[in-house]
Amino acid sequence: MPRHHIEVPRTLKRSPAKAQRTYAKTLENAEREYGPGERAGRTAIAALKHGFEKVGDHWEAKQERGPSDPRAEHSTAEKRQGKGETFGGVDYHGHTRRELYDRARDLGIRGRSSMNKAELARAIAKHQG
Secondary structure: OOOOOOOOOHHHHOOOHHHHHHHHHHHHHHHHHHOOOHHHHHHHHHHHHHHEEEEOOEEEEOOOOOOOOHHHHOOHHHHHOOOOOOOOOOOOOOOOHHHHHHHHHHHOOOOHHHOOHHHHHHHHHHHHO
16 A cells, blocks of 8 residues: 555644654554544544543643543444543543643633542543534
8 A cells, every 4th residue: 555645633733743653653554454534543543542642732642651531441342332431532541530620720611629530531621622
């Protein structure tokens, strides 16, 4: 398969070069295996989320590599069935409730004091778009 230019999402253009390389290399391999399309894109984002977290309008390296949310812990078939929750790139497992609360505060998210950890992660993900 001839190499082609891979379109990098805007959030990755503002991210470290390693995040961009991780996404591009995984996408290229996934397109070779599955063909271009949604499945290859999901595979590339999943690989990215293993080592990076979406913070605002860019991705930052996580302190510890690994699954970022409950969906990442499921099998591929279970993921396709929608099992497990994803938090839009927010590293749910890598942060305490307090850390997510502080981030929500910095983002000006209202109602954060009554939110549990999952609700904070959802609110942050929604705010980041």
